[in-house]
Amino acid sequence: MKxxxxxxxxxxxxxxxxxxxxxxxxxxxxxxxEDDWLGHGIYFWxxxxxxxxxxxxTQAKRPKSKIKDPFAVGAIIDLGNCLDLTESTSLGILRExxxxxxxxxxxxxxxxxxxxxANSHDGDLLHRNLDCAVINHVxxxxxxxxxxxxxxxxGAFSEGEELYPGAGIKAKTHIQIAAxxxxxxxxxxxxxxx
Numbered sequence: 001m002k003x004x005x006x007x008x009x010x011x012x013x014x015x016x017x018x019x020x021x022x023x024x025x026x027x028x029x030x031x032x033x034e035d036d037w038l039g040h041g042i043y044f045w046x047x048x049x050x051x052x053x054x055x056x057x058t059q060a061k062r063p064k065s066k067i068k069d070p071f072a073v074g075a076i077i078d079l080g081n082c083l084d085l086t087e088s089t090s091l092g093i094l095r096e097x098x099x100x101x102x103x104x105x106x107x108x109x110x111x112x113x114x115x116x117x118a119n120s121h122d123g124d125l126l127h128r129n130l131d132c133a134v135i136n137h138v139x140x141x142x143x144x145x146x147x148x149x150x151x152x153x154x155g156a157f158s159e160g161e162e163l164y165p166g167a168g169i170k171a172k173t174h175i176q177i178a179a180x181x182x183x184x185x186x187x188x189x190x191x192x193x194x
Contacts, residue, residue, distance in 0.1 A: 009044025012056030015071035035127040038153040039135030041178030080151035151181040
């Protein structure tokens with residue numbers, strides 16, 4: 001779906017990477033993990049610099065993390081042709097993609113990926129292997145049919161503990177964007193210190 005909208009996104013990273021991006025010495029590198037929530041792409045937290053920095057801080061605590069000095073940069077993103085998982089048409093496309101992928105796996109005798117818990121305390125199924133595979137299948141199917149590529153994927157996620165007792169709202173609820181085409185990142189900027 002053509003969005004025609006610019007949004008502000010925030011990307012968590014190591015300070016050395018962020019400074020290199022800001023200085024123009026590096027470009028964004030997309031993630032290609034099998035459990036990326038929105039498929040492969042360059043990830044941003046929409047309108048949420050604090051959450052991007054929190055993510056970088058969490059990553060820095062993990063063994064073998066590339067993030068040693070948590071940092072975040074801002075970006076102006078043109079959503080362009082966006083698979084927007086906050087609206088019905090895109091959700092229908094995603095549902096069709098799931099059924100197509102499930103059929104392919106069944107015929108090929110392959111196991112369909114599953115979303116899984118990251119640990120015993122994970123109530124959010126943080127390893128989104130199934131979602132990643134389904135979204136990547138959307139991209140592959142469009143390419144195979146000669147259709148225009150989705151340049152971004154956008155989704156809202158309810159994550160974390162309940163915000164207050166009995167709440168239906170979670171403490172880490174957020175909107176993420178995966179830019180699949182770096183051309184849609186129109187500019188980057190330093191986040192003012194607060």
